Amino acid sequence: MNAKLDSTIANRPVTRQTFDEVLVPTYAPAAMVPVRGAGLDLWDQNGKHYLDFTSGIAVAALGHCHPAVVDTLTRQANTLWHLGNGYTNEPVLRLAKALTEATFADRVFFCNSGAEANEAAFKLARKYAHTKFGPHKSRIVSCLQSFHGRTLFTVSVGGQPKYTEGFEPLPPSIDHIVFNDIESARAAIGDDVCAVVVEPLQGEGGVMPADPAFLKELRELCNKTGALLIFDEVQCGMGRTGDLYHYMTYGITPDILTSAKALGNGYPIGAMLTTSELAQALSVGTHGTTYGGNPLATSVALTVLEIVNQPAFLARVKEASAKLRSTMEKLVADYSQVFGQVRGAGLLLGLVVTDAWKGRSKDIQRAAEANGLMVLIAGMDVLRLAPALIVSDEQIAEADRILRLSLDQMIKAAA
Incomplete structure (x- = not known):
């Protein structure tokens, strides 16, 4: 019997080494393999417990295996999975109504990832500009060190040569x-620009918050030139900063907003939100996706949205954010030889290493993981924290304890 058709294949043992044997080497994952999660708790193949302060790169906003999300997915899995874009479905209509009622938007396009949401946003911007002004208005302006996805179009917009x-x-x-540089923006944004895209809080670029004056200037320049302002809130949106979307914090409304990651709490879904006027540019046949807006993804996302977009829930996020920031500021003060500052917003924070520890954020990440704390990096000089929005004060204190233990071990080893 062909080994690839062996019905027992699902029960074969696999290890971290299996990754190196059968997967395209686009990632270099940790040595441990997580197998089970609940809330902010994870366990690996050996039964070791970890406190997860990554939430799958700001994805599992409600933690792993949230009961309400599991229940929704289970019910929908027994009802209807997929139809194709020749038909609509009830879950996608409910989610679209909920998102438009909760935001500036009138229309939504659903897809499967943040990259696809941004791809749709850039295509919409060009199509709208070509239709209204002509093909000369096609230039897209983005920020250095930004991140908008991994398709060839979105990675080109991202501004990171690596x-x-x-x-x-x-x-x-x-x-x-240059991010947060008003003069740089004024010099670049002319009448041939169809879109300006910005992350209100850069994630991969080092957890850099946008200055309010910078975003205000981008809005005014777009108004002046007829360009569309796109906010990429794939990482910072869906409650992570204490508001449903971060544009609400600034009081600056974009023309297009992209969302993904936490929208599905781990189930793949992305969304591009815009106005009725702009949406008309993407008429029938101009854009599409096979899986986008499927009943499974949209039913899950609606449950996530209904939980997150509650005043009490968002108030607790702000409370937890203040607790995490004050805790990390104390840690930075106590370990000033390692960290120079805390930056970010809400429950997306970056601890910036000092010149003496330059390039060592990955080492700190590995040390913390060895002691049972999962954290992220944002480049080699920033340790990134993105816990689930349901994080407790006790879990924040435990993360602080493990980080301190890990730093003490590293400092001692270097002595």
């Missing part, structure tokens, strides 16, 4: 400005 090297020739008519 992600585009070797994939040339890249899509043309894309320029980059």
